[in-house]
Amino acid sequence: MALSELETMEKTDDLREFRVAFFAMSRLASFPWTMLEDNLQGNKSSELVSQLLKQTCLHPLCLKFPPSVRYRRLFLSEIIKRHEATTSDPLDELYDALAEVVGAAEAGECYKSYFLPSGDAVSLLENTALISQGTTGLVTWEAALYLAEWALDHQQLFTGRSVLELGSGVGLTGITICRSCSPRRFIFSDCHPAVLQKLRENVQLNGLSPRTCPAVAVEELDWTMVTDERLGEIRVDTIIATDVVYDPEITGSLVKLLSKILNHSSAEVRPEILICSAVRNPDTYSTFKQQLENAGISHRVMSGPVSAVFPYNRLASIELMKLCR
Structure with a gap:
């Protein structure tokens, strides 16, 4: 050359x-x-x-x-x-x-765009402040970018499957999976009104409006209020969540929800559960793991490199775990 x-x-x-x-x-x-x-x-x-x-x-x-x-x-x-x-x-x-x-x-708002390997971009409307309206869910965090990269490397685990995302935030991970991994159904969820509004805007912004893509839904899901009947209606193959382990009270609600989901699933059709976290407070993260153990939920850390697709701080301590019972 x-x-x-x-x-x-x-x-x-x-x-x-x-x-x-x-x-x-x-x-x-x-x-x-x-x-x-x-x-x-x-x-x-x-x-x-x-x-x-x-x-x-x-x-x-x-x-x-x-x-x-x-x-x-x-x-x-x-x-x-x-x-x-x-x-x-x-x-x-x-x-x-x-x-x-x-x-x-x-x-108070701006756009961030993240380029997929195809060259297309996922564009998101985000808040300029890290904490706004009493929530951290209006910006994209590092764990969401990491799990999106992991999903791009393991597309077969999402293709043709029904997926529920807990605490979707502004939607980066879920939109990436919808755009690149061809899930059969994808449910974005959150509980904060401002986050849900921003999430719906971003899902539509990226051509995934529930009106044009019936397989995509954006739903309010309060972990402390969800009923057994509601869980029975959701029924998915895969559950994902990113950056939801930052407060012991919130993690307690999350563990109770995951325990309910696993209790309502038969051994043959239990969903795969993937939780990705930036470990900012080791004590809080250890408490989460202990709460899982107390609920009879085991975890396995998914180690190994991921393809560098998105720009973020790769020195951050990020851990992806798979849960099971």
């Missing part, structure tokens, strides 16, 4: 990395800035910066589902700072893009 072809491939990979990080609103420090600086040093052309803009702020996806105003402003300011530190020619479209966001009003 000629050197110029290799350089072109590397540049394309770096631009793709910029695009993926930009739409997921990753930390600016995580971007491959060295590539940009190396290219601009001693190079009068600003072609790479122009290409970079087309992959981010000028990309059609940004026009439709833009990251927050503040994030775009910081991103463009960072590019301009590095661009002006070189002898490259000025680029009007760079300053035009900044001018569009400098005076724009901030909002």
Whole structure:
């Protein structure tokens, strides 16, 4: 392979990395800035910066589902700072893009988009604050991204199956499974009114409206109030949940719900249960495991690497467990 072809491939990979990080609103420090600086040093052309803009702020996806105003402003300011530190020619479209966001009003919501291996994007309306309206369910958390990657690596475990997601939040994991794994039926669920509203919006945003996809449903499910009759109606093959182990009282309700579900299932048709957690408080996580043991529910940690599809902190302590009785 000629050197110029290799350089072109590397540049394309770096631009793709910029695009993926930009739409997921990753930390600016995580971007491959060295590539940009190396290219601009001693190079009068600003072609790479122009290409970079087309992959981010000028990309059609940004026009439709833009990251927050503040994030775009910081991103463009960072590019301009590095661009002006070189002898490259000025680029009007760079300053035009900044001018569009400098005076724009901030909002409490923004879009984040996560690219699937197919090249399609899952776009989600999220809150800009990590905690809003008394809940943490209005943003995407790391465990949801991890389980979505795990599902992409194990699509056969969801294909043709009926799946219930507990505590769906804004919907990243479930939408990824629906878009990539062809489940027979998928039930998103949560109990917080604001989360349910955002969840319904995101499910529809990604072309999975229950009106157009009868196999998809978004339902309110309060773990403390669900009846035996309701559990009998749900009946699924697989149950998943992410980032639901953060409060001992909540985990207690979760364990009681899972115990009810397993008690209502025969040995032959018991659902697979997958719980994925970012272990932020080891004591709380240990308490959850003890609650499972007290309820007669055993667990097995699903170890092994997953394909890196989405950008997030891979140094975080994330554990995926499979439950059974």
